[in-house]
Amino acid sequence: MNMDNIRKISLVDFLHHLGYEPTGRDSKGLWFYAPYRNERKPSFHVNPRKGLWYDFGTGEGGDIFTLAGELSGRSEFVEQARYIAETMNMPVAMPYKPQYFAEEPTFENVTVSRLDSPALLRYLADRGIPDDIARRYCVQVDYTLHGKRYYAIGFENNALGFELRNAFFKGSYPPKSITHIAGNNPRCNVFEGFIDFLSAERLGLNEGNDSVVLNSVANIGKSIPILAGYPLILCYLDNDEAGRNALARLQREFGNKVMDKSALYPNHKDLNDYLQSLNPKISTKPKFKL
Known part of the structure; x- marks a missing residue:
């Protein structure tokens, strides 16, 4: 066939x-x-x-x-x-160029503001991310989609779109792209998603390093021109097939410049899962003295 x-x-x-x-x-x-x-x-x-x-x-x-x-x-x-x-259960032959679907969801009445929603901050706290780190890199995005009003944590990408996340939704406000956080450092960390990036910030793994957040392993190709400028690339990717394939792609491109850091969390699906195993959930409830 x-x-x-x-x-x-x-x-x-x-x-x-x-x-x-x-x-x-x-x-x-x-x-x-x-x-x-x-x-x-x-x-x-x-x-x-x-x-x-x-x-x-x-x-x-x-x-x-x-x-x-x-x-x-x-x-x-x-x-x-x-x-x-x-x-x-079919054999393969001959080349074909994939077709892309250009239609995008219609986001309306989009507003971007300081991340202040107690529900959104609580969601991040439950995943081990404190307010100060969350507010340093994230915003609150309020929007209308399919006639309904929503709000989510927003993490901006290089194309000025946003990754969107709350307790019930994982998506993006187009255009979708990678996020490059640059500080003129000689090494660059690579993460699949921004929750893992925030987790690395909490764990102190970003100190002295730049970062690239793929915002989807499908964006791996977009990261290559940026990563080419670094002598050392540290990959904190997921422990699944998609994460391993992304790592293999970078290793083919950059050889021994790429270091697999997933050995830090061998029994966890990703870096955030590892963070949560180390720390109890951050309490967002008021504390009262008796």
Whole structure:
């Protein structure tokens, strides 16, 4: 079977083989829970007629090949095709250029302010991040989406978009990109997400280092021109397939300039999980003296 035939595979059928079923439908297609992240409300939309998907939580979208890349953490097209073939029990041949879906969710009435929401600060405190570190790097973003008003922790990226996070939602306000925190240091830390970056700040791992936050392993290619200027790259990536694939990509690009720091947290899924194992949750309740 050639690549054109693989491209014609139904996204709905592909998701079915992966164990995901639609939760509802609208005039343009079907809604699913995002297959590569946890969420409480389905925000992953598939247009079966066009063979395209869009994740309203992250602002990412594309065809079956780009979805395979998100699911597997593989940025090389041949590897994405192999992942599809393995899932669908099909062989692979011939090149194909993935198609990208340009449509973005419509954020309205967006306001950016100091991070003061007790609920958002409590969410970070529960993950071991104190208020002073949170406010140093994050803001509060209030916005309207699909006619409803929301607020979230905002972490700005290099394209002036924001990663958005609260206790019930993980997404982004486009455009999506990496975040480079530069201080003219000779070494650079690399993190998948900003919660891990904030965790490293709490643990003192960022002292004397610059940082790159990928804001998604799919952004690994965007980090390479920036990381090329550093003689030493310290990777604090997740202990999963996507994290290992991202590490391997950087090692192929930069060789022994790349150091894998995940040995610091071998029994934890990521750096924040490790931080939480070291520290009790930070209390945000008032203290009273008897």
